Amino acid sequence: MDIGTSSKYKKVNEDTLFYKAAWRWHFYAGIFVTPFMLILAVTGMLMMYIGYFDGRDGEKVTVPVPPNAIMLTLQEQSNIALSTHPKGKLVEWIKASEPNRVNVFRIKDSDGSQSMVAVNPYNGKIVNEWLRRQGWYDLADDIHSDLLLGPIGDRMLEIAAGFAIILIITGVYLWWPKDRKIRDFLIPKLSLKGRLFWKEVHVSLGVYVSIFFFLFLLSGMSWTGIWGGKIFQAWSTFPAQKWDKIPLSSETHASLNYGPSAGMPWAIEETPLPASGSKLGVDGTLPNEAVNIDSIERLAQRIGFEGRYRVSFPKGKTGVWTINQDTMNSDAPNPFADKTVHVDRYTGHVLAKVTFDDYSLAGKTMAVSIPIHMGLVTIWNLIINTIICLSVIVLSITGVIMWWKRRPKDSGFKLVPPPIPSKLPHWHNAMILMLALSLFFPLAGITLVCVLLLDMFVLSRIPILKKIFK
Template structure:
């Protein structure tokens, strides 16, 4: 076994130790979120399903009853794609919490109230580790960014270890079928990594736009360069929305901004009529800003990125101030949005969802097989800071060969690069402390 191979194996081992627990959580929650529509329908069926009717209550009654039931201000509502489903109203409460209120659009009767988004929103927040909110949520989101970067390291080193050489090692089919032996788990680990590693790498890269540091920086750079959000189509400019006024469902490119409105009167009925007149397909979401001089934002809830569309409507006159579709996005925004929709498993239909699910299942197979392999070759004593990692090869050239290859991959992700340098220093310090000392006679 060459020194370079041992060095790569050592880094692959440590990357797995650092990444796998979090990556398995992301795979579990991400795999569940692929089926968010089915989970939502199962969990909230009694509140969602209503009797279809030709009559429709006034939209003002929908949000009025929802605000009363939710104990706050109606901030957005989603009109369903089917007449036998309830309207969903997001209600912002004075204590900062949010509720989802289901309202029968035919009678304005409230059919149920749940915490904002219900089960699927909890899964989503677990996936981004933002469930706790505040500084803790921010720190955990940064951790996810580091994990995504290390996943790239894990995939790159894993491919190197699998790559065919003179020795036997590159497998395309399993050579061993005895589950009690380590070679079986080695073959399983290698094959899963080979066949779904590309999907895992894709998920790691396309998940980065949501990250707290890298995502914000890239968003700013793409939009500032003219490759992202289109310029404001009316006099004035895009305005940054307050936290709870972020347009719901606006997507990565248009999130966080609103347009000013020349009118101060508000009429939800006029806004819905304008959306219907523009043939905006349902379901769509109407965001109701807290400030009266801000336009309503109406966003189509679509499954393919090319169908993305947002209307900005004067709430008094029902005049459409802007109609922004995917064709107006810059090249950078189009690429990132395409990656996001594919990441979520909707861009290419059922095959897209199944491929993303295969990546999630593959993460768990890699984690379990890696743990079993470690257990079968673990050192006899773990009390001496011996984790069973491959030994560091001698010589500075070999020791620093892998970081020299990996660090350029991490320059794109500074937090990952910083964590990599930290691990390098810790590894160096640990080897110095564990180095056998000469016996003094």
């Protein structure tokens, strides 16, 4: 064998060994990720379609518009809503998006529960009332967010999302054509039979949705507790220092969420709120006009708020009126028009205003990607998201079918993963990749390193475990 042939043989052998290693990582990541991806895809679709057809905060509830209709004042409507909860307090008003829609008031009761009251703006009748975050949408959202397990479920989903990124990377590597043109691999050969047929479906579909799936995972991880809350959001939040000479509260915008459901824009959740009680700010409500929900609504109209938006009532002595329109809340279909305005509760002065243009690059990215992730930007967004969710379900199911068909008939309860290569070429490249993953997604990276060490030094050396995992 000449030197050239020997080098070529060595290169092919190394590629084969690394392929087997990548396949093994892909297998283990898939074993862990599959149930979570199925849950996320199913609950994600439920949330999109419940929101589309039924709404989340009463935005779909309609009322007849009488001839020569005159609306009651918001103060009158809010008093009617509050009369059903005499020990409660008003915390938010959600403006009707159309003349034939209801105004919705959010009330916090003395026991901490929150109720949504839909009021007919023409005759003041209460059209509907429900406990906040107690519907089918909210159940699907809770499962989608933390599996109903609180912080533990949140961490599990964050790890699963990180492992899903490993699945994408290793999957593309396993698919990448070595000797043939890429276009030969983009069209599945559906004439194949058995495991090869399922592999064709799995591989081709995975390649087509990989980029969209990756973007879904990143935008979804922005809500996780560690990567999203402690790292990404903390580095990317709107700096309150831009509000020169405005008194700031010890409360952040997240305090206006009144519970686990995010209502404030992602980019400003961790930003301190302005505080009422000074003479600062610019002209807001009209001179000699009482500062109440009606004057705040007229101010909102004058400064460009149209359609559906929300007004948070002042919280505490230094609390502010907050006017907010956010695509994430289904208020408007255009994330570039998102805006938040804070008004002093005593003087009616506008203390601060934040628009899409003020967000950091990460904040702008999230302002666009979150509503897209939720399927809120046009009907086409909903359709594309549905295709992606269905693709994730098909990928999960075909992955399990491929594994089942590859297992020997006498394997019993063994997982039968791809074998560990006796030598791992390019290991330093793999370590660099894992280090980068560990730094960017700490929980997933730490878990990956632990799994690999467990695989190398425990599962392959203890006889009982070796029988199951070999």
